[in-house]
Amino acid sequence: MKTKIAFLLLVATFILISCSPSVPKVIEEAFLRRFVGAKDIMWQRNSEQKWIAIFYSKKFDYMTAYYSKEGKLEALETEIxxxxxxxxxxxxxxxxxxxxxxxxxxxxxxxxxxxxxxxxxxxxxxxxxxxxxxxxxxxxxxxxxxxxxxxxxxxx
Known part of the structure; x- marks a missing residue:
């Protein structure tokens, strides 16, 4: 059973990585400057063509950052x-x-x-x-x- 779950996780990770959109360099650099040490970063682009980074931060657990296509942080979302x-x-x-x-x-x-x-x-x-x-x-x-x-x- 554990092998089956591990295999499914591996396949899901591969699919997510292979289907992930290519994040513009200006946005990725702005994110990495602001959130040093961020882990488990997953990028998405929404219908408004804004970039969304979902990531783990030791202090706040998982967070979501919303960026304009120019690389400007527009919003930061944390669970409360x-x-x-x-x-x-x-x-x-x-x-x-x-x-x-x-x-x-x-x-x-x-x-x-x-x-x-x-x-x-x-x-x-x-x-x-x-x-x-x-x-x-x-x-x-x-x-x-x-x-x-x-x-x-x-x-x-």
Whole structure:
């Protein structure tokens, strides 16, 4: 069984590496200057042609950095926990979705706003709620790159 899982991980890693987009040098250099010591770096390009780096940082665990095509850091996203989550947002989520299970909350800092993203399962449906610092709320559908880029391996 362990051999089977190891083989599947090896194949998945090869597929991810071979299908990974080629990150422009200006973006990669800007990232490496800012996040010295980053590990497990995975790059993606979203529909807006912005570059996303998902990586591990010893101090914050996994983080996500969003870069413009010019190599400018536009946002930094980190997972947050109970005491860091604004109570009014938690209340809002459970008011709108009383049967939901919140399994992750992220804070996204930009130069202008601090936004929050709740990853939720409600009545068997996975989606996200994006609370912008300017007061707007948007639903992030399950087919968003945020969810589709993850690989889940389960035991048989």
């Amino acid at each position: 926990y109970e005491e860091e989550i604004p109570d009014d947002l938690v209340d809002n989520v459970y008011l709108k979705y009383p049967n939901s299970l919140v399994f992750s909350v992220f804070r996204r800092n930009t130069k202008v706003n601090t936004d929050y993203i709740f990853e939720i399962v409600n009545n068997g449906q996975l989606f996200g709620l994006y609370y912008s610092g300017n007061g707007t709320t948007n639903i992030i559908p399950a087919d968003n790159i945020r969810f589709t880029s993850r690989i889940i391996i389960e035991n048989d």
